[in-house]
Structure formats: structure tokens, C-alpha cells
Amino acid sequence: MTQLTISHVGKTYADGTEALRDIQVRAAEGEIVAILGGSGCGKTTLLRLVAGLDVPSGGTITVGGETLSGTHPAISAVFQEPRLLPWLKVGANIAFGGQRLEAAERQRRTEALIERIGLAGYGGRWPRDLSGGQSQRVAIARALIGHPGVLLLDEPFSALDPFTRASLHELVLGLWTELKPTILMVTHDVDEAVTLADRIVVMKPRPGRVHDSMAMDLPRPRDRLSSAFELMKRRVMRTIDRSLADERPPAARPAGPGGTSPWL
Amino acid sequence: MKAIGFIIPVVLGVAWEVVVDSGLAVGRLMPPPSVLWRTTAALAASGELWTHVSATMTRIGLGFLFGAVAGTFVGVLTGASGFLRQLLDPSIQALRAIPSLAWVPLFILWLGIFETSKLALIAMGVFFPVYLGVLSAIEGVDRKLVEVGRVFGLTAMGIALRITGPAVLPAWFAALRTGLGLGFMFVVAAELMGASEGLGYLLLDGQQMGRADSILVAMIVFALLGKACDSVLVAISVPVLRWQDTVRARL
Numbered sequence: 262m263t264q265l266t267i268s269h270v271g272k273t274y275a276d277g278t279e280a281l282r283d284i285q286v287r288a289a290e291g292e293i294v295a296i297l298g299g300s301g302c303g304k305t306t307l308l309r310l311v312a313g314l315d316v317p318s319g320g321t322i323t324v325g326g327e328t329l330s331g332t333h334p335a336i337s338a339v340f341q342e343p344r345l346l347p348w349l350k351v352g353a354n355i356a357f358g359g360q361r362l363e364a365a366e367r368q369r370r371t372e373a374l375i376e377r378i379g380l381a382g383y384g385g386r387w388p389r390d391l392s393g394g395q396s397q398r399v400a401i402a403r404a405l406i407g408h409p410g411v412l413l414l415d416e417p418f419s420a421l422d423p424f425t426r427a428s429l430h431e432l433v434l435g436l437w438t439e440l441k442p443t444i445l446m447v448t449h450d451v452d453e454a455v456t457l458a459d460r461i462v463v464m465k466p467r468p469g470r471v472h473d474s475m476a477m478d479l480p481r482p483r484d485r486l487s488s489a490f491e492l493m494k495r496r497v498m499r500t501i502d503r504s505l506a507d508e509r510p511p512a513a514r515p516a517g518p519g520g521t522s523p524w525l
Numbered sequence: 526m527k528a529i530g531f532i533i534p535v536v537l538g539v540a541w542e543v544v545v546d547s548g549l550a551v552g553r554l555m556p557p558p559s560v561l562w563r564t565t566a567a568l569a570a571s572g573e574l575w576t577h578v579s580a581t582m583t584r585i586g587l588g589f590l591f592g593a594v595a596g597t598f599v600g601v602l603t604g605a606s607g608f609l610r611q612l613l614d615p616s617i618q619a620l621r622a623i624p625s626l627a628w629v630p631l632f633i634l635w636l637g638i639f640e641t642s643k644l645a646l647i648a649m650g651v652f653f654p655v656y657l658g659v660l661s662a663i664e665g666v667d668r669k670l671v672e673v674g675r676v677f678g679l680t681a682m683g684i685a686l687r688i689t690g691p692a693v694l695p696a697w698f699a700a701l702r703t704g705l706g707l708g709f710m711f712v713v714a715a716e717l718m719g720a721s722e723g724l725g726y727l728l729l730d731g732q733q734m735g736r737a738d739s740i741l742v743a744m745i746v747f748a749l750l751g752k753a754c755d756s757v758l759v760a761i762s763v764p765v766l767r768w769q770d771t772v773r774a775r776l
Binding site: 314332338346358361388 | 678
């Protein structure tokens with residue numbers, strides 16, 4: 262379990278484009294924090310900074326008290342697309358995530374994870390033989406084999422059908438319960454954020470900034486059909502709506518605080 | 526289904542045999558298959574054919590080896606380092622623009638008329654496509670897969686061996702096949718420039734002696750050897766590239 266702190270982080274690209282400004286997010290040990298926002302608000306940029314794939318222009322990111330300066334052994338990631346290595350079989354792809362483990366332990370965990378993600382018997386198959394959902398299961402197993410302190414999820418369910426997405430939500434929550442990594446996920450799906458997160462950070466665009474941070478104090482497992490779930494979703498949608506209203510020119514804003522939300 | 530490819534050459538061969546046999550054509554400049562067969566048998570029986578084949582194959586083998594190793598090595602260097610790419614690639618591209626046969630007089634001056642100049646010419650023919658194939662394959666490696674390597678803690682060497690290496694293999698084999706094809710083209714040029722044995726020499730000898738049958742036999746043997754060498758490369762690549770999700774892999 263590892264605490265993640267993003268402190269006054271900004272990112273401006275070489276061409277002068279400011280992607281992120283003064284981002285402050287803190288994820289407690291074992292907490293699931295969802296970064297929610299529309300396209301272009303810098304969600305993925307933020308995750309790339311935490312993954313160590315990009316360097317912030319300002320501010321610091323600390324993991325377990327250690328300031329990041331590149332990739333970190335305690336941080337693992339699942340990307341939007343599975344990114345399995347096509348020349349490695351399923352088992353080897355999962356084992357790939359355990360570079361730092363001893364061979365015997367890596368093998369033991371690989372076998373256990375293949376069972377755990379429901380792909381028993383698939384260890385010797387090529388990634389090309391898997392469906393999108395199965396591939397993303399393998400990517401999740403690869404990310405967790407090293408028991409990372411921080412798991413980054415970059416919209417890994419966005420390209421999947423609702424049935425597969427729901428089953429992967431269950432898988433991630435199950436593995437999170439067992440291993441308790443701190444999870445920082447980005448998504449544009451309000452339903453997904455309310456289902457998974459302990460806290461939702463709403464971002465607004467141009468440049469990407471934090472608009473609001475909201476605790477999701479619903480008990481787990483969460484019932485998507487419950488009124489409490491529905492109320493929480495509405496709260497999040499209103500917050501998003503306000504973040505968008507702030508961005509519009511005055512004439513385009515809804516009249517007064519009671520203006521009709523396009524979400525409701 | 527593979528037999529379907531034989532239909533056209535067999536039909537054409539039989540038809541030409543019938544035409545010549547019935548006296549409708551003489552067949553001196555285009556001998557029928559029976560004459561080609563007799564010439565081949567005679568060359569084989571005298572041992573001359575094997576002398577020519579082994580001379581040509583030795584040149585191809587060594588020239589291909591030198592060219593492929595050098596092309597791969599320089600391609601990897603320029604692909605791995607932006608500095609080396611900027612330093613070397615413009616010069617290599619300028620050299621590549623010179624028609625390779627234009628080097629023949631210079632190679633003969635520098636390296637003499639014997640084997641070294643021939644091998645240098647073949648190696649140069651193989652070098653450029655292999656170099657270009659390796660360099661473009663490295664430049665084209667999916668950034669997202671490299672990021673996977675970085676996130677999971679691979680060093681730069683680990684990424685080169687476990688991500689870039691496997692990713693460029695398909696393009697490398699394709700480049701080797703192109704290089705091999707050019708190697709066969711250049712061995713003819715090399716053997717035309719003063720060899721006393723080799724299939725290229727057989728071609729030249731056939732032209733000087735007015736023996737169209739010798740020329741055709743040499744051409745057919747070239748085709749068979751080229752196809753056989755290419756098949757060997759394909760056979761080596763199949764188990765290495767069996768992970769590919771391509772139309773060919775599914776056939």
C-alpha cells in the first residue's frame with residue numbers, strides 16, 4: 262500500500278501548449294481515486310506524468326514519500342488498449358509485468374493470475390487469439406503480478422461493451438480487495454467512476470485543472486440500480502456541469518444557479 | 526492448390542515442344558524443353574554444372590553474409606542513436622543513389638579482378654535494402670509497446686532486446702529476402718566481369734558461343750537456386766514469426 266501525492270503539477274509542451282496547471286491530487290494508501298473529465302482536459306497527460314512516461318514542467322509527484330523522477334517500481338499501469346506484446350504468449354505477457362520477481366515466484370504468480378482472471382488454459386495462446394475483454398484481463402494481470410503499490414488505469418474499459426465492462430469492473434474490484442493497491446484511474450464514464458472510486462476528482466479543460474474533488478461514501482459492493490447510486494451520479498454530473506459552465510462565455514451559460522443541466 | 530502454379534509453365538513448355546517437334550519452328554534461339562533437359566544432363570554429367578553452381582553459391586553466400594551483417598549492424602546503430610542517424614544516414618542514402626553497377630570499375634581497380642571485388646559488389650547490393658529495412662523498422666516500432674517496457678522496468682538494453690528486437694523481426698526478414706534477391710542480381714553482374722566459372726560465366730559463354738540452350742539452362746538454374754534460397758529464409762522465419770496476426774499466418 263502506497264500513498265500517492267501530486268503537488269502543484271503543471272505540464273506545458275515545447276510548442277507552448279499548456280496541458281495541465283497546478284494539479285493537486287492526493288490518493289491515500291489503498292484508495293481508488295477517479296479522475297473524471299471530458300476529452301482534452303489532460304487526464305491521460307496526468308496519468309503519463311505519474312507513470313513516469315513524461316516529465317512535469319513544474320511541481321512534484323511523490324510515491325510512498327519518494328519523489329518521482331521517471332518510472333517507479335511501485336507504479337504499474339493498464340492502458341486504454343491492452344498493449345500486449347504480440348510475440349509473447351498470454352502467460353509470458355503476464356509474467357512480463359513481474360520483471361523484478363524471481364523466476365519461480367513469477368511463474369507461481371502467473372499461474373495463479375491466469376486462473377484468477379478466468380483464463381485458465383489460455384496461458385499458451387497468442388494474444389491474437391483473445392477477445393478485447395480477454396486481452397484487457399491479461400493486461401490487468403500483467404499490471405498486478407508485481408503487487409504494485411500504485412495502479413494506474415487509463416480508461417482501460419472504454420472500448421469494451423457494457424457486459425464485458427461490468428465483468429472487468431468486478432475483476433478489478435476483486436483484485437483491489439485482495440492486493441489493496443492505491444488506484445488512480447482516469448475515465449469519462451460517470452457510472453464507472455461512481456461504481457469504482459472512493460473519491461472522484463473532476464477536471465476542467467484548457468488548461469487541465471482540478472475543478473472539484475468529491476468523496477464517494479457509498480458502501481461496497483455498490484448497487485448500480487439503487488437510489489443512493491443514482492443520487493451520487495447526479496451529484497457528479499452537476500459538478501461536471503458546473504465545471505463546463507465555468508468554461509463557457511457568459512451568454513452561453515444557463516440563466517442563474519437553477520439553470521437546466523444538460524445531464525438531467 | 527500449390528500445383529496450380531505449374532500449369533502455365535508446363536503448358537507453354539509442352540506447346541513449344543510440339544511446335545518445334547512438328548517442324549513449325551527451328552528452336553535454335555529458343556530451344557524446346559527436351560533440348561534444355563539434354564544440355565542440363567550433359568553439364569551435370571561432366572561435373573561442369575556443379576562447378577558453376579558451387580562457384581555462384583559460394584559468392585552469393587559470402588556476399589549475402591557480409592552485406593546482411595553489415596546492413597543489420599549499421600541499421601541497428603543508426604536506428605538506436607539519433608546522433609549516428611544524422612551523422613551516417615545522409616551519406617549512406619547518397620551512396621545508395623549511385624547505381625551499384627557503377628562501382629564495378631572502381632572495385633576492380635581497388636580490389637582486383639578476382640573474388641574480392643565480386644564479393645564486395647554482391648555485399649553492397651545486399652547491404653542497402655537490409656540497412657534501409659532495419660532502420661525503417663526500428664523507426665516504426667510502436668511507441669506504445671516501448672512504453673510498456675518502460676513502465677514495467679526494462680532498461681534501455683532490455684527494451685532493445687525484448688521490445689524493439691522482436692518488433693523489427695518481420696521487417697528484417699522481409700529486408701533479408703529483398704537483399705537476397707538483389708544478391709542474385711549482383712552475382713550475375715559480378716560473374717560477367719571476368720569470371721572463369723559460375724552461372725554468370727555460363728551465361729556469357731553461351732552468348733559468345735551462340736548456345737541459347739546454355740543460357741537458358743543457366744537462367745533456369747538461377748531461378749531454382751533463387752527460389753530455393755528464398756524458401757530457406759521463409760522456412761527460418763516461419764517459426765520465429767508464428768505470433769504474427771497476418772493474413773498469411775491464417776492461411
